[in-house]
Amino acid sequence: MAEVIAQALFKKANSGPPKPPTQTRAQQQQQLQYPLSTTICCIYLLGNDKIRLINAPSSLVSSLRLAIIKTWNQHILAESRLDFNGGREEVIYEFRVGGQPWALSPKAGPFITSTNLVLAMKKAMETRGWSLVLASNMSRVREENDLLVFEYRDSKAGSGLSLTPSQERDPDEITLVGESEQKNKNDHKNGGQNQGQEQVLSDEGSIDMLNVELSGYDTIRVSEAPTVIITALRLAILRHWTQGIEKESDKKGVHEFTLTGCPFQTWGAETTFEVSMVIIQALENMQLHGFKLVESTDLDVIGSGNENDEFEGKAP
Template identity: 30%
Template structure:
């Protein structure tokens, strides 16, 4: 099947930067728009490694589309962790081959919309210098009261715990391993907050950003990858390790 697929042509113009786009569609599709054909097998491997089986591949109106088995963009339970792992794997693959994320943007008014990811080809990043493998992990905000650290290094867990305890007065109700992710269940509803709690939740998130940055990571992107439950979704944060150039 794969041998019969014709990838869409990539038309790079020397006088302009090379820009491409990856979109998250419906509940199970990922489309490459203006992406060089040589990235297709690399992203295929990234999907299989982080998510699992691909149900179908095709040329979709000039884009190259992967339809995954299952529903990563409506993930529940273990799939909610795997879908974040999937988006990190896609971002890593792009960075490893010279494509830096410009912006994750919501450019659709559909009820089930998710972000589009825009990348620019940069031979050597001036913002971030990595040695060896690209080091990224995700933090997701789930339901109204849960925060999950997905594939973060061990030192990040006490760092995030400290930030929560410093700024969220209601405290932590429970900690557990949730399908290989570290989950903090907070007292109250920080992600559906009003009044003073709405302010406290932002202070908590600001403290998390500060504490994680002190550990050598910066927020690389915040991306909406889920249609959520009854429209109640929150973006996922992706952090990337950095060091001074």
């Protein structure tokens, strides 16, 4: 009897096999409106020694491998392609490197730090057209950011979004600016601030902004969001988080999703992949409704593990 009680006390919640989330027929039909993202991927720094490339084209694997070899003075111990995505072309590829770069005391050698390795990987991604748009401390295990999210920017397509050099240097606070806003800043430098602002307002219309907050270990909180964005976030969660949504609440313009399990305390391999895909799909879904990430701020000032992401879009 004592053994049974001990097992009940120390057994991890949701330690059994993941169950598919419950979706209504209407939600299943709505999912068809949101394609799986092919322009957003991420690099996840996992455990003490793993680098995981998620939802990326296979062409990025060699670039990342070269960046690791050139920058890190320890060998790549193992490489593997993981199949969590049902055989899709976008890969989930994992490197395991020596020296434990993500440990509290990495064995890198003199004049080499894990920061050098992260910078080299960011440069490799940027060279291939993938710009950093979000950096987050997703695992809540250490102080550094361990989830780096990138978006493909085709310069020939004229997407109208760019990262300014000063913003690219600071992964904790990244701002995207559109062509019209950049033009306004240039007009200000040239002494035509008022004229530039009037042109933006007349051409672009008013701007909507909303906040998405990752709170604690299981909560996504969205403020000042239209119903279509709340639906888009719900579908992103249900699509990739197999444990589903435990409950939802709405109060004073703030909609809160409480997820089953602890998605933002990632210790398992499948959990890492799922929560990464939730973030990627949420960004993709909101972009389809005209909202772009303009600022990401770490609000973990008292150890609560909160992160606030601000989105901007044109009002319909």
